[in-house]
Amino acid sequence: MDASPALPLVNLYDLPRAALGELLGSWGYSAYYRDLLWTALYRQQVESFDALTGLKPELVATLRERTSLERPTTHHEVFSSDGYTRKLLLRLRDGQTVETVLMRFKGRATVCLSTQAGCAMGCVFCATGQMGFVRHLSPGEIIGQVLHVTRLLRETNESLRNVVLMGMGEPLHNYEGTLAAVDILVDALGMALGPRFITLSTVGVVPGIRRLADEDRPVQLAVSLHGATDAERGALVPAARKWPLTELMDACRYYTHKRKRRIFYEWALISGRNDTPEQAHALGALLEGMDAHVNLIPLNPTVGYAEQPSGPDSVRAFQDILAGYGLPSTVRQRRGIDIDAGCGQLKAAVERPRPPRQPVAS
Structure with a gap:
């Protein structure tokens, strides 16, 4: 037998x-x-x-x-000329690869984690969105990225303070795996990272935002908008067609009311596309009166998207208009442009061909 x-x-x-x-x-x-x-x-x-x-x-x-004790291994890595940014392409057990970015700042270090291999959301300016969805990462595959980075930081007597779930994939599409990893990161007997130093970024998965609010999960929430009308946003973020702005903003108001916590709204500034005064006024009207902070991020160009980042004058004008609506904003520092630090860019540069795109799971 x-x-x-x-x-x-x-x-x-x-x-x-x-x-x-x-x-x-x-x-x-x-x-x-x-x-x-x-x-x-x-x-x-x-x-x-x-x-x-x-x-x-x-x-x-x-x-x-x-x-x-399964951890990812280094498949490829690059260092930025800024001296502070290091991008890793890590190989998982089944051969899939994901990106992790270590960013050092004065007195602190930040790691940007991936939560999926590929992504189903299809954002047109994102290299990961261009390659399509492969699979979710397990909690251990997400945690493994943090352990990999903390080992590197120990070599220079540095410690990790900030975790941003903004790498490859949509964290709320992989809700169970992502939040199990967060539970491990904040556990008081383990890594004991402060919940206020963990930020989860979503393109606006409405059921996930509401679930985060109901479960009182210990993360900061960032919502990627990029367009202040359904037509403009849907052209940049195809997943927005599933969750239009009315539903998304209702979910965001529900989250801020229930959690009593500010949401950070992300806006990739694309020259001549969504950096116009009209779009700035539309965004101001959309968020006016909400507990919101806008992160303005000049576009990180990708091979699959021909548009360019907004210039300094357009960025300042956009920010000034938001201020007129009482909306605080920050122009985010662009790090690692010389090493394909944008989400999915290193993997796309290192590996070909791309896997076929799969539809968003309902």
Whole structure:
């Protein structure tokens, strides 16, 4: 008689602390051992079972047999001439690759994480949107990017402060995986990152925004608008046709009312397209009276989109009009332009051909 097929190994980085406790509990181990293992994973950041100390040998043996410590590996990396930006193309177990960007600022470091391989949202100016959707990342594949970066920072005695979920993919399309990863990042016995330093960016997945509000999830929310009318926004962000501005803004008002927290609205400034006074006034009218802050981001050009970023004069004029509506705004610093730091650009440059596009899941 044939032997039963081996069960797939559980990646320990996929498990929030409660789930890790359930797994160890099923083997007869108490929460004490769960917390020892948890701190080893995220405080000591051990990279092998050999490095585990303080656990019973039989527990370590069981972990070796039934689990894995699966992290992404470096497939390609580039360094910006600014000296502070490093972009990594990381390879996952099945061969898929995702981008992670490490940005150093004075006194702090920020990592930009991917939540999917590819993206189904199809934003026309985004290199990831141009390549189509492949699959969701697991919580461990998202956490693995953070662990990869924190190891690099330890080499220079730096620490990670900010996490932005703005890399490849739409975080709210991968709601379960993304928020499980957030739970791991903010766990007080682990990496203990401050929730106010974690920002999730969405193109406006309305059910996800409402769910974030209802579940009181510990993240800052950023919503990518890029257009203040359904026609203009739909031309830039095809997913907007599924969730028109009326529905999106209702969800945003619901979020701010329930969470008592400001939303950051992102606007990629495209020369002659959405940087006009008319668009600025439309955006001002759309957000007037809301607890909002607008992040203005001059376009990061991609091979698949021929438009150019707005010039300084247009940016200042746009910002001045928003100020007239009582809307604070910040012109975001463009980092890593020389190393394809925009979402999906490095992967697109390194790998060909692109996978076929898949439709947005309902």
